[in-house]
Amino acid sequence: MQLVGMIEKSKEQKGSEQENEQMNNKMNELEMKVRSLEVEKELEKQGKMNALNERDRYIEERNQQQRDNQIALAERDRERIDKQKANSERDQEKRRADTEHAENVKLKQEKQKELQEKQKAQSEVTCLTTENQQLKSEISKLRPQITSPKEQLKPEPKLQQIQQSVPSSLSTITQQTIIPDPDHVIQQENKIIRTNKGLHSTVTFNPVITSGIVRFGGFFKDHPQYHFSIGISDSSAVFGSNEAPGDGVNGKKTVRYWKDGDLGQFGDYIKGNSRIEENKTVAMEVNMNIRPRTLTFFYDNQEQP
Structure with missing residues (x-):
């Protein structure tokens, strides 16, 4: 058990x-x-x-x-x-x-x-x-x-005698500058300065020459254009802004002595004058005392043909 x-x-x-x-x-x-x-x-x-x-x-x-x-x-x-x-x-x-x-x-x-x-x-x-x-x-x-x-x-004196009777001294006058467009040309004393505006500028001078022997001249310096001229115009010629001296009807009212020596008025250019160089004097002389009246150009004090 x-x-x-x-x-x-x-x-x-x-x-x-x-x-x-x-x-x-x-x-x-x-x-x-x-x-x-x-x-x-x-x-x-x-x-x-x-x-x-x-x-x-x-x-x-x-x-x-x-x-x-x-x-x-x-x-x-x-x-x-x-x-x-x-x-x-x-x-x-x-x-x-x-x-x-x-x-x-x-x-x-x-x-x-x-x-x-x-x-x-x-x-x-x-x-x-x-x-x-x-x-x-x-x-x-x-x-x-x-x-x-x-x-x-x-007898009446001959033309040569009339020319000899003219005094050799030149008249002295005070000129007044006429500038068509002051934006194209300005004046500083006796200098006429061309600006870079416009294509052409024609500057004239008063008074209108009606008698005597008058010579006007100067020289070009640093001219901005390749072609320029000096000359005379009829008193009826009116030059506007940007107009050359030979433009329009003024071509028959001006006589122009160009830089290359050519003379322009009627028809073809007349060659034979000296070429205008800068800084060389160029002048023109008008004789209003004789008939026919005469215009003579001078370059560097040498009479041009």
Whole structure:
């Protein structure tokens, strides 16, 4: 009986140990599951945190993009306003320039008209003076003159004798410069200075020569154009802005000594005179005391043929 009791007790102990072992295994399994759940929960939590961070980053990027867009819009609006302002200022400047140009054109036209009227008046005065002199000459011819027989038989002097009776001294006069366009030519004391504006400029001088022997001259220096001339014109010639001395009807009213030595008036040019070099004196002399009246050119104090 005792042996049977010990065997049963041993079986009970084995059963208890097996139950304990099973219990321990279950506890271990539960602990493993708990740890696994905790890890999964931690991973899930970490994933949610990452998702939240990603969402916050996306929101921040979107907000930054909106701020950049607002800055770009503001910059574009500022550029548009600046451009409109610049266009407005440019339009105003253009209107001012157009107004100034129109005023300058009007002023030039008025000056040109005034100059033409002045030249026309001077021409009329010259014509009236000439007519007056002719009338005086005609009146003097009509007056009876008492002469002795010797004086009546005295022959008229020849042309050479008339030329010899003219005094050799030249008349001294004060000239007045007539400049058609002050933008093309300016005067500084006795210098006539050609600007870079315009193509041609014809400068004349008053008074109109009606009697005596008069010489006029000077020299060219640093002339901006390849061709230039010096000469005389009829008192009826009127020269406008940007006109050469031989343009239009003035070609028949002027005698021109050109740089290359050619003389121009009617038809073909007359050759034979010296070429005009800069800084060399060139002059012309008119003799109004004889008939036919004469015009003589001098270059470097040498009479030209």
